[in-house]
Amino acid sequence: MARDAAELSSPPPARLTEGGGAPVPALCLAPALVVMAAFALGLAALLQYSLLEFIPGSLRTGGLTSRNFQQVVAPQYLRAIWETILLSVATTLLTLVASYPVAYALARTRSTALRSCLLILTLAPFFTGAIVRTYAWILVLGNSGFINSFLLRAGLLENPYQMLFTSKGVLVGLVHFSMPVMILILAAGISHIDPTYERAAASLGANPVLTFLRVTLPLSLPGVVSGSLVVFAWTFSAFPTPELLGGGRVKMIANVVKDLALDSFNWPGSAAFAVVALGVTFVLVAAVARSVERLRPGGHP
């Protein structure tokens, strides 16, 4: 009763849009508008550059043209887009599967020591940087690397198994690179699930597998959605991992953008490819979000 009275007597929360245009909401919006305007200007510059004619052997650009966009459909560029989509989807799924048990343990363990240990192991890769982590995989996956050396010495292989400079090798690197983020997002999602639901399921006779499938997993879907979207989006723009582990053979979108801009000096072509890639990213992220959203409890069928 006392609480109800306090709630009634407290002022209503400030609203961003009030009749007559209150000055406080406008001031709050101003910094956001400035930041967004800067983003928009950057994108506008990219779009403008993508419509200029490329002149080989010169840094100058010619007049307006749509040719840069016509070139994007060349087989090698479509192949790069397709490879990027495949690798991003595969990375998201594998990262999700590999990260879930770790995230679950992180969220559910009662041992402070174990939680600290898991957290340190999860965060440690962040402190080494993308390049160092990727170089480490070269030493592991190479023909004379750790895995091949072990298998050759054990007599399980006659010749080294080619992992480096293949899509498989890049996939391994991307999954490893993405796992810390996925684990943290999933763990946050799982920790929001009230453990009494799981105990209730168990008391009603559900075994641990059924409890997980019918209770924990559905309730953790917000974390799964968020983690998947983040991993998908940043894998889509991955650069150092395919650059180093792909050995030039695995070209993702960011690598093609760099090739065109920095190696061929074709900055208009590079801008056009970046614009197309941005469009593809928006469409795919929206599609992934929509499809995963349907899996939520109470989501649209």
Place this chain on the structure above:
Amino acid sequence: MVQQRRFTLTLALALLLGALGSPASAADPLVVSTWGGNWKDTVERVIAKPFTQKTGIPVEFEVGGTIDRLSKARVAKAQPLVDITFTTTHVGRLYISDGLFQKLDLAKIPNAREIFREAIRSDFHLGVWAYVYTIAYRTDQVKAEITKWADLWDPKFARKIGLPDFDPSHIITVSALLGGGNEKDWQKGQERLRRLKPNIAAFFSTDAQSQDLMKTGEAPIQVMLSVNAFHLVEQGLPVKLVSPKDVGGIVGIDTVGIMAGTKKVEAAYQFLNLALSREVQEQLVQGFKAGPVHAKARVPEKLRGQPGVFTTPQEWKEKAYILDDETRAKNLPAWKEWFNASIVAK
């Protein structure tokens, strides 16, 4: 009160005189744009320090990759952030085409009279040292001897070769030359280059990647920058550089130019002249294991006759193949596109 005011006035006057009296030109540094790491260290030690000792003008550096620095130069056009730029010869063409380099007055660079004619790349930029893209291989991992470019196509080298994909000019030209063409009718080498695909292990986009591929043995045969190969040899790696018998090494010349719009033109000319002096050239050769451009520079015995080290006009003629800069700058996008689609693609 009067004393205090007099003190303040005296102090202000002293500060003003100090500011006016300081020799602005001597304190104003010359800013040099170059690559990082060993490149900057050597340029600083061999050229910048003697330059400062001689002129009293300090030298500052802006370091970065070739294209990063080009991008910055474009943004700062007409108000350059640097006074002198070291870059590759064909990227120098892009500086010129965009009006970023100023035309050189060779009368202000007396040492330019002594340099090989191959080092005079244009009216705007001059070569400072030379090297080649040639074959280098690990002798502990590749038992067969490689003596010519054509050997790269031998099936016994399947999945052993590393190639640069950021600039395939060298292998495209070699393939064209082997097919009876050159960089201008490079299509003559296309079919031959396609046949090289089974032998390619990896492509690299930086010098560091190239050296790592050699160190780890992932690509024990490479079309490699001679300077990088010498560096690996110095580190104790069993790497052999080849002077190909069929076609010479494809020459690379790093060049220097003065930025258009610089306010330190005279100091920049002095720097260039010093860089091309015989003494400095001899030290650059030792520092980089590269070839000198000064015709009278003495080269250490162990480097004489090595790939990329040309000491006579005859050696330049017989052992070097120099791509036409303009053709290279214009064709590079088409080369890259074809190379990515036909050679890099699986």
